[in-house]
Amino acid sequence: MTELAISSQGLQKIYPQVRAVDGLDLNVPRGAVYGFLGRNGAGKTTTIKTLLGLVRPSAGAAQVLGLDIRKDHLAILERTGFVSETKLLFESLTARQLIRFNRGYFPKWSDALAERYAGLFEIPMDQPFRKLSLGNRTKVCHLLALSQGADLLLLDDPTSGLDPVMTDLLMEILIEDHVNEGRTVLFSSHHLSEVEKIAEWIGILEAGKLLLEARLEDIRQNFRLVIVSGDSLLMLAAPNLVFHKRAEKFSRFLVSYDAEEFAAKLRGEGATVLEISPVNLGEVFLGLAGKELPCMPGSAGTTRATA
Amino acid sequence: MLFHVNTSSGVPVYLQIEGQVKHAVAAGALKQGDVLLSVRKLAAELRVNPNTVARAYQNLESHGVIRAVPGGGTYVADCQPGLLKSEKVRRLRPLARQLAVEGAQLRLAPEEVVKLLEDEMNGLGGRR
Numbered sequence: 001m002t003e004l005a006i007s008s009q010g011l012q013k014i015y016p017q018v019r020a021v022d023g024l025d026l027n028v029p030r031g032a033v034y035g036f037l038g039r040n041g042a043g044k045t046t047t048i049k050t051l052l053g054l055v056r057p058s059a060g061a062a063q064v065l066g067l068d069i070r071k072d073h074l075a076i077l078e079r080t081g082f083v084s085e086t087k088l089l090f091e092s093l094t095a096r097q098l099i100r101f102n103r104g105y106f107p108k109w110s111d112a113l114a115e116r117y118a119g120l121f122e123i124p125m126d127q128p129f130r131k132l133s134l135g136n137r138t139k140v141c142h143l144l145a146l147s148q149g150a151d152l153l154l155l156d157d158p159t160s161g162l163d164p165v166m167t168d169l170l171m172e173i174l175i176e177d178h179v180n181e182g183r184t185v186l187f188s189s190h191h192l193s194e195v196e197k198i199a200e201w202i203g204i205l206e207a208g209k210l211l212l213e214a215r216l217e218d219i220r221q222n223f224r225l226v227i228v229s230g231d232s233l234l235m236l237a238a239p240n241l242v243f244h245k246r247a248e249k250f251s252r253f254l255v256s257y258d259a260e261e262f263a264a265k266l267r268g269e270g271a272t273v274l275e276i277s278p279v280n281l282g283e284v285f286l287g288l289a290g291k292e293l294p295c296m297p298g299s300a301g302t303t304r305a306t307a
Numbered sequence: 308m309l310f311h312v313n314t315s316s317g318v319p320v321y322l323q324i325e326g327q328v329k330h331a332v333a334a335g336a337l338k339q340g341d342v343l344l345s346v347r348k349l350a351a352e353l354r355v356n357p358n359t360v361a362r363a364y365q366n367l368e369s370h371g372v373i374r375a376v377p378g379g380g381t382y383v384a385d386c387q388p389g390l391l392k393s394e395k396v397r398r399l400r401p402l403a404r405q406l407a408v409e410g411a412q413l414r415l416a417p418e419e420v421v422k423l424l425e426d427e428m429n430g431l432g433g434r435r
Contacts, residue, residue: 033356168354176351196314197355217362220319280314 005030005152005184006051008062013046013055020046022208023060028186028201033179035195036188038205039289044188045085047205048154052082065151078106081145085156087137091130095123095140108149113177117143120169134161142170146177153178155187159194171198196281204288211288212242216281224259225279227252230271238262243287254279254287309336312353320355324363329372332383334431343373343381
């Protein structure tokens, strides 16, 4: 048994027009809840499909539950619950028929769980899938993925179309029935407050590359935003620097550890340190993946909001 | 339901849980010997990672607020333990400093800040 539920080394998926996954080194510990973050088109969906063996990698390697994605993808699919971004299933089948169709593929399938989720999610079980709303389609996808007794759940945007009550219910189910049982959950999401509550690890993806992979607790405890003013700041090539942004005479540095020492160096260069403050996930994400608005004429002399 | 968490507050979730347990004990809402929800139950109830709750419980236990019986649940411990006075003061000092800074910022007189603190202490009621 390896310690990691998912690990990849230099994983690549190159399409003619785009390098969707571009040298990814992912490490998802067993039993962790891993929030997989990134802007639209960052490569999250392609990564998830590649890990499942649904898309062939162009280069690199990856192991899921200790299995090789190039050779063992059937075994991976058997042990992994997957909710796709598109939430597409056979259109003409009802939820009840989909359950009958799916259960045979999964040796650890639980009818009791399927029944429990059908009730909790209030799913219309006898309507053909094509007649269901996006929310109900999402719920059917969850019912199927969560009932199969999987060791790993890969959930691509799992809350799309769900109302706040159902989102909350899904979180409760994930914790109660899956995380508490030591299963691994990786989910992509744009809802940072959800991720911040439930995730233990986060990975931030941009243009197919992982910009940051860290324990959320480490971000809260050790990451600090250092805000300084000063005219001629050298860009520091410090190993603990995550990003640096500059707007007029102010600079913001995100450092991953030893913030006080870092600030002391800046003071040594003649800068005035205005603030050293903890950061939340949103600030880290926007700092790494966010765009800055172009400077508008007439705004000279004011401080631009940093994305 | 006694506890709640707010992820946008910037306060780490485990500290929020710690703070709420301490507050409930100080206010007498939780009494010595009361049973706390298990880590798994509270995690599911709050929709937070079980490790987060486990961490809060560990800290509360090391501060002597709660007591975990292996395999037998978690209870509110008997009174504040035999902490040295100097240790109690050390733990409280950062909060006192913050209060002083905020008070000065708002141009409140020291007596007004102290009065505020007294009101809050009185508001706790319960055992002290």
